[in-house]
Amino acid sequence: MKMLFTLILSFCLIFYFNVEIVSTSPLQYDSIFNFGDSLSDTGNFLLSGAMAFPVIAQLPYGETFFRHATGRCSDGRLVVDFISEAxxxxHLPPYLALRKDQLHSFHGVNFAVAGATALDAKFFYDQSIGKVLWTNDSLSVQLGWFxxxxxxLCTTKQECDNYFKKSLFxxxxIGGNDYNYxxxxxxSIKQLRASVPLVVEAITKATSFLIEEGAVELLVPGNFPIxxxxxxxxxFGSPNKTEYDRNGCLKAYNxxxxxxxxxxxxxxxxxRQKYPHARIIYADYYGAAMRFIHAPRHHGFTGGTLTAxxxxxxxxxxxxxxxxxxxGSRACSNPSSHANWDGIHLTEAAYRYVAMGLVNGTFTTPPLRSSLK
Incomplete structure (x- = not known):
């Protein structure tokens, strides 16, 4: 139990293209608002002071692009960073670092917090596992910040509608940590299945809340293949080879x-039926990741995709x-040759590949690029 608790506290819960994710028809958003967990946190967890000495506050985290630790749980940029660039x-500033004097040139903000859950912290305390939470800044807390x-940013409904009509939310x-904890x-998998409808409901309620607040363009990702x-x-490895698929992944968890x-x-x-005026876009993170997991060398991951x-x-x-x-740990010499960064999160190279799939519309339903005319 102590070992697992330590794990939770440490939890920050392809071809490497030489060009940025831009095209002749870049995304046309004036601002971006991001909610989530460690897959998209750009510094809120560090600024919250939830942990005295988090490893994400030092190298090798951030070594690839920023050359210093930024609070991102990766060696470099995340999917949200590439969407901003496109x-x-x-890049979106973390909400907890946002100053009033930045609002005159405001282009969006990041509310995500590493370790955050879709369900409120109370749910986990009621389940007697609240002590392993990395943060209490759940999705509802992030919505409160928004x-x-x-x-x-705006006062009247008309002013807010005009402001948000060219914003991406x-x-x-979010939701991965609800299961991880x-x-x-x-x-067990059987026990966790019962919580899936609750997690999904929390995500859809948050989406509905944002639409009611004026959002009309929303991108809602699914989970990666855990x-x-x-x-x-x-x-959770097993000596039974039948529990693994042809890629070496655990079938039951996928x-x-x-x-x-x-x-x-x-x-x-x-x-979508309730809000026909809004564009609610599903992002297939699972499908995007399985492309390079199935054929790592084809996508430039010569160091593999399952090994950190x-x-x-x-x-x-x-x-x-x-x-x-x-x-006792060390980082590989070329992170871009790996898809997995630290055993939990992906490398910048892998996040870049996922982001390209979203920007180009390959892994979004409906396509992201055609969303704004």
Missing amino acids: SGLP KQLKSS LVGE AYFVGG GCSAVYLTL AFSKNHNYQLKRALDML CCGGGGPYNFNNSARCGHI
């Missing part, structure tokens, strides 16, 4: 992710006693 916008900021990825303290994650492969995504897509279909670039050894280079950033 829109011709600067509500506070909105009054500084990224609702996630429970899995890492011993929850059965291909080094941390899951390490903690099936769990697919079930979450299926239920989320169905819920979004219902939201940064870690302390083991079959998947994920060692709980020497996690990335801790004594």
Whole structure:
């Protein structure tokens, strides 16, 4: 239990193209608002002071692009960073670093917090696993921050509608930690299945809330294939080869992710009927990742996709006693050759590939690029 608790506290929960994600028809958003967890946090967790000495506050985190740690749980940029670049916008500042004097040249903000959950913290305390939460800044807390900021951006409904009609709202990825926390303290797949409708409902309620507040363009991602994650492969590995697919991923955990995504897509279909004026876009993170997991060398990942670039050894280079950033770990010399960064999160190269799939419309329904005319 102590080992798993330590894991939770440390949880920050392809071809490497030489050109940026831009095209002759870049995305045409004036601002971007992002909500989520460690897959898109650009510094809120560090600024919240939730942990005294988080490893994401130091190298090798941030080494590839920024050359210093920024609070991102990767070696470099995240999907949200590439979407900002494709829109011709600067990288989103974390909400907790936003100053009033920045509002005159405002192009969006990032509310995501590493370790955040879709469900409120109370749910986990009621389940007696609240003590392993990395942060209490859940999705509802982030929506509260947006509500506070909105009054500084616009006042009347008409003014807000005009302001947000050329804004993109990224609702996630969120929900992965709701499952991670429970899995890492011993929850079974059967037990966790019961929580999927609750998590999906929290995401769709957040999407509905934002639409009611004036959002008309919303991108809602599904979950990645967790059965291909080094941390899951390490903690829940099996001597039974039939439990793995041809890519070396755990079938049961990937099936769990697919079930979450299926239920989320169905819920979004219902939201589209309720809000026909809004464009609610599903982002297929699962499909985008499986492309390079299935054919890593074809996409430039010569170092593989299941083994972490940064870690302390083991079959998947994920060692709980020497996690990335801790004594005994080291980062590979070329992160762009790996898809997995620290056993939990992806590298900049992998996030770039996922983002390209979204920007080009390959993994979005309906296509993202054609959303604004």
